[in-house]
Amino acid sequence: EIVLTQSPATLSLSPGERATLSCRASQSDSSYLAWYQQKPGQAPRLLIYDASNRATGIPARFSGSGSGTDFTLTISSLEPEDFAVYYCQQRRSFGGGTKVEIK
Amino acid sequence: QMQLVESGGGVVQPGRSLRLSCAASGFNFDDYAMNWVRQAPAKGLEWVAVVSYDGSDRYYADSVRGRFTISRDNSKNTLYLQMSSLRTEDTAVYYCARDPFIVATINWFHPWGQGTLVTVSS
Numbered sequence: 001e002i003v004l005t006q007s008p009a010t011l012s013l014s015p016g017e018r019a020t021l022s023c024r025a026s027q028s029d030s031s032y033l034a035w036y037q038q039k040p041g042q043a044p045r046l047l048i049y050d051a052s053n054r055a056t057g058i059p060a061r062f063s064g065s066g067s068g069t070d071f072t073l074t075i076s077s078l079e080p081e082d083f084a085v086y087y088c089q090q091r092r093s094f095g096g097g098t099k100v101e102i103k
Numbered sequence: 104q105m106q107l108v109e110s111g112g113g114v115v116q117p118g119r120s121l122r123l124s125c126a127a128s129g130f131n132f133d134d135y136a137m138n139w140v141r142q143a144p145a146k147g148l149e150w151v152a153v154v155s156y157d158g159s160d161r162y163y164a165d166s167v168r169g170r171f172t173i174s175r176d177n178s179k180n181t182l183y184l185q186m187s188s189l190r191t192e193d194t195a196v197y198y199c200a201r202d203p204f205i206v207a208t209i210n211w212f213h214p215w216g217q218g219t220l221v222t223v224s225s
Contacts, residue, residue, distance in 0.1 A: 034211035036148075043198055044148065046213035055213060087148055091209045092164065094148040 002026055004088055006095035012103040019075040021098045023088035028068045032090060035064055035073045038097075039084045047086075048073060075100075105129040105214045107199050112219030115189055125182040125199030125216055133157070133177040136202035138212060139184050141195035151197070152184065156205035167193075189223045196220050 003026040013019055023033065033051045036044035046055040048064035051071055061076040075082055083102050088095040111123040125137070139151040152163045152173040161173050172185040182199050197219050200212035 032210050036212075043215040043217055044212070045215070046211060049203070049211040049213070089148070089150075089211065092150040092162075094150065097147050 002093045004095035010099045021073040023071045025069040034089045036087045107216035109216040109219040112221045114222045120187040123184040127180045132180040137182045143195045153207045155207040160207040
């Protein structure tokens with residue numbers, strides 16, 4: 001089973017800054033890497049699928065890249081509503097999450 | 104719009120059973136595989152089970168195989184999770200989530216329901 005390792009565990013940034021989140025897979029499976037955003041008390045929301053495709057309604061400041069075992073989620077300029085926990089997922093595996101918090 | 108609504112959660116004693124339901128609307132339910140994903144309190148996400156569009160293929164996480172059964176009733180647009188021999192470590196919010204394809208290959212999840220809390224405690 002694939003193990004997904006997300007880094008960093010916590011990212012402290014200010015609104016307007018760029019956020020770069022990493023997800024590394026223990027083995028290469030496919031490009032079916034997805035990213036989700038979860039806010040407290042809410043269900044996760046799909047942001048990116050197939051490593052780089054934005055889901056419907058997701059703002060252009062969110063972008064995904066990568067292939068093989070290394071993937072990245074970038075938020076180009078943080079808005080106040082972007083402070084949340086982000087998870088990557090590939091097949092039945094989820095990463096442990098990265099919390100993006102206000103500095 | 105697409106919507107998934109879970110129900111059936113609650114407090115249950117260890118060793119007992121519980122059945123969760125997920126009512127779908129706003130899309131052709133029988134065109135998609137469906138999943139259950141759970142999240143223990145203050146923990147990350149854990150995939151639990153998937154069923155293909157017609158119920159013919161089902162796969163489970165190792166942690167629940169042999170105790171949980173996923174099923175669906177396409178005539179009622181409803182997904183189920185029958186949970187038996189519940190353990191304290193099964194305590195979590197359980198979400199249903201749609202897969203993008205008909206086959207049970209677990210790709211990505213969209214949309215998600217709001218979740219239903221299952222607490223296993225004596």
